[in-house]
Structure formats: C-alpha cells, structure tokens
Amino acid sequence: MGRPVMIAIAGDSAAGKTTLTRGIAKALGQDRATAICVDDYHKYDREERRSVPFTVLNPDCNYMDIMEQHLQLLALGRPILKPVYDHSAGKLMRPVPVEPRDFVIVEGLLPLHSKLSRACFDITVFLDPPEAIRREWKLRRDCKDRGYSPEQVLAELERREPEAAAYIRPQRQWADITIRFAPVAGHGSAADTPLSAEILLRPTIVHPDLSHVLTDDDRRTVHLKLIRDGDGRPVDALHVHGYAPRGDSEVVEKAIWEQLSMDQGTAPPDSLGEYAPGKRSEALAIAQLLLLWHLLEART
C-alpha cells in the first residue's frame, strides 16, 4: 500500500466544508478518493454534552489523540476503524473500517489543531466565510437536517463563540490556502446571490502560476493581487467575483489545468462548482480546481 496524498479542510460548523469537499471527491472518483470527517471523533453524544462544560469545538470534547493516531495511520497507507457520529440523531454509532485510497480528504472542525495532525497533510485549507453568512448557513442546515429549532441554533452559536475564537479560528494560520466565500458588496446575501471567492494562496506550498493570465486590476471579475494577510505575511489573493462570466473563469481554469505535470485530459472535470443540485458557482469551481490541482500535483 502506497502513501496517499492528504488534504485537510478545516473550518467552523457550516463553513461550507462539505460542499467544497464533495465536488473534489466526485472529480477524483470513489476508487481514488477517501473522504472522512474528523467530527466523528466526538467523545460525547448530544445528550451527554448537556452535562459537560464545553462544546464540540473544544479539543477536550474530542478524542484528539486518537484522531492524530488515525491520521498518521492513513498517511502511512494503513486502514483504520473510524468512529461514527450521527449528526442527525446526535448519537455515537458503531465504527466503520476506512481504507486510504490515493487521495484522502479530511474535513472537520479541528484537523489543524495540533502539530502532530498538521504534519499528516500535504495541503491544508481553512474556510472562513464572514460570520453573518456562516450563521445563516448553519441556521438553515441545522433546522432542516439536524432537527433543531432556530432558537436552539442561535443559542448554540452564542455558547460556542468563545471556543470558536479559542480553537477553530486560530487554525487559519496553519492553512496553505484560505477560502472565503462572501456575497458581493451591495448585492445582499439572499440564498440565490452567487458568492464571490477570496482565495489566499500562502507561499508555504507551490501554487500554479497565474500571473501570466491575471493582473491585479481589481475592476476585472477575476484578479490576482499581492497583499499582506492580517498577520502581515505576504500572500497572493485570488479574487473571483460572484457575477464573473463563465468566459473569465474559464481562462483561469484552463491556466490551472494546463500546469498539471501529468496529462489529465483536455478539460477540468465538470463536477466542479456545484453548490446545490443543478446550481453552479464559478467561484466554487475555481476554488475546487485549485485544490484538485494540488492533490494531483502532490501525487506526481
């Protein structure tokens, strides 16, 4: 068994991790990609959590040592017996066997929390949508799929905030790539507004060179700008406007795809960019294609 390429997609609850992951896993195919969620390493079920003094965002609420162990095993190409947390029922279930395929996509709340787990990844990603957007997404999903009332979700968001600040958001500093989906200024945040993507490419890994197809002219719907991140570190900021016409995004997609070392066919997979059945976002497609590029390149 060879060693797989491992990518971490970290972010707070309802930050869009699953949507981002799904398109990449689909593009790679089930026989090449294994996707797991490390929120399965919760120690307590929903009922038990009522009597513990912290939320699921807290490392103490998760088997972090076992998560690290399992990530190390997967990174070595070994199988694991992964615990299972059923989000809809809020219960811990019987574990399932997981075999790492060529690519392992690990998403969840805390995959970048510890040095030991970070060391398992070839590529690290952090999703940081504006809080207002994330709250809206969480409200919608938790009420629809997880049986909570809106009041419960809002109270939980409140309760989680100190731990989000202490444990979730600090993981951003360890990401090679951060992705922020946000509504275009002045266009509101209704469900149907195509979101823009602000993708920060840190020089901690080698990214595809886009300087020959993009400029830093921010009147263009897709542009690339050298900026300083909040912490002062230099970073390339790739901006994809929510209303970018397909033609503009295709130029970037083509440029990324052509920089693959191994021939992967003439066009990027068309499973990218889907954020709801039948709905496509150019911003999402480009974000996914970038991650796909990194996965395929790390394999060569």
Add this chain to the structure above:
Amino acid sequence: MGRPVMIAIAGDSAAGKTTLTRGIAKALGQDRATAICVDDYHKYDREERRSVPFTVLNPDCNYMDIMEQHLQLLALGRPILKPVYDHSAGKLMRPVPVEPRDFVIVEGLLPLHSKLSRACFDITVFLDPPEAIRREWKLRRDCKDRGYSPEQVLAELERREPEAAAYIRPQRQWADITIRFAPVAGHGSAADTPLSAEILLRPTIVHPDLSHVLTDDDRRTVHLKLIRDGDGRPVDALHVHGYAPRGDSEVVEKAIWEQLSMDQGTAPPDSLGEYAPGKRSEALAIAQLLLLWHLLEART
C-alpha cells in the same frame, strides 16, 4: 508512556477465558492492568451474521487487520479507540478509549491467529478444556446470559465446529502455556466437581523452577512430569488434582511466589482461584498464579 507487558489468553467460546482473566486482573489491580476482549473486533452484529457464510470463529468475520494494529499500538504503550460488541444484545456499539496500563491482558477467540498479533505478546496462553466440558459451559452461559435457547446453542456449536478446527484449535501450537481444566476421571462432571488442571509449560519462555518441590510421581495430587505433547515436542506437564488439599497446592504456590525477582510481599494475592462467587479451586489458583508470575517477571 512505557511499554506494557502483554499476555494473550486464547481459546474457543466458553473455554473459561474470562474466569481465568478475572482473577489475574483483580490481583494486579485496576490501576496496573488493562483487560480487553478481542471478540469486540467482530465485523457483523448477530442479525447481520445470519446472512454471512461463516461464524464469528472465522477471521473473515473479524477486523483482523485492525485487531493487529490495535495490539501493536497497545504494545507500544499507545491508546486505542476499541470497538465494542455487546454479547447480550448481539450488537455493535460505540467504541471506547483504552489506555494500556503496566499489564495488558488480551483474551478472545483469535488473538494468536496471525504472526503479527502473536508478535505483540510476552506470554501466550491457550485454554483447551475437553469438548464435553466446554459445551456444557457454553450451553449454561449462553442460555443464562445471552438469551439463547438450548437448541440454538447446540445448533450453533455444530455449525461452528469446522471453523473451530480450522482457526481456533490451531492456535494451541503458538501458546507458551496451555491449560486444560477437566473433571477428575471417575468423578463425573457435575457443576460442583472441583476440576483438575493440566498445565503444559513449553520451553518457549522461562518458567519458574518447580522440580525442587514436585516429583513426577503421579500418585501425588500435584506433580510435574516431562512428557511429549501431541506434536512430539517436549513439555513440562504440571498436574493439579481437583481434590488436592490446600496444603499440597500451597507448597507449589509458595515455590512460584518465592521465585519472583522483585519482592511482592510474603503471600500470593488471595483473589486467585475463585471460579464462582465464594467458590475456590486450587487448580485455577495455581494456573492464575503461574500467569501472574510471568507477568510480574516480564516487567522486571
């Protein structure tokens, strides 16, 4: 975290593994001993097993690769998240964290099946009671504790026999110590008959020297005889008669206890030999004391 001493206690269903383990774990104390059962690595619950072409005795019915992995982790002093099979309900449950303490006692159907798992143990034990006795024990336990009818147990024993021959009994060859509890010839096998123990000590590990307190005179209630095992290999056979008076067994116990390198107090722990609440067997006590000696010696 240091590496623990690991002992395997293998044998067929209802061979007396739990009874043997319990007294040793109790003697060591909860803060020094971790006891696990590797039957927890069953792949299927009772309901699912109705539609698979093998019984739980078959390695294919168990996550053997994960069992090996977990034994290796424990042997290195690392924690595991152990699956849980609930025997009374016949269901797979949420896993539990297990930390290896100074001594790890691993009992179950298949801990000696593979070379990789055998390599994890300092001491290997196989329990092989006569089939008639084991069937009686299984019948009693499965009807009382696991909700089966006598007919179901007998049918299951029948169904399991080919796999017991193929996978369980071959593990005997890998044991440093085999233990056979059997009724004294001519005394029947009623529940209250004190059983004799025939303990084979293979020269694969160093045993306490009993030749200075025992002879091979088989008219004595406790004796030690050099014999050939069924496969022709030379082995020391320690026989403890079911009706051995306490005085006879105490001579042996004292001799074993005195050969410990580290001072463990003047007398062996009195938790040994209990096979039912308030019932003591000298044969069981000596078997347990021998294993305890090996565990303590391997620690020094």
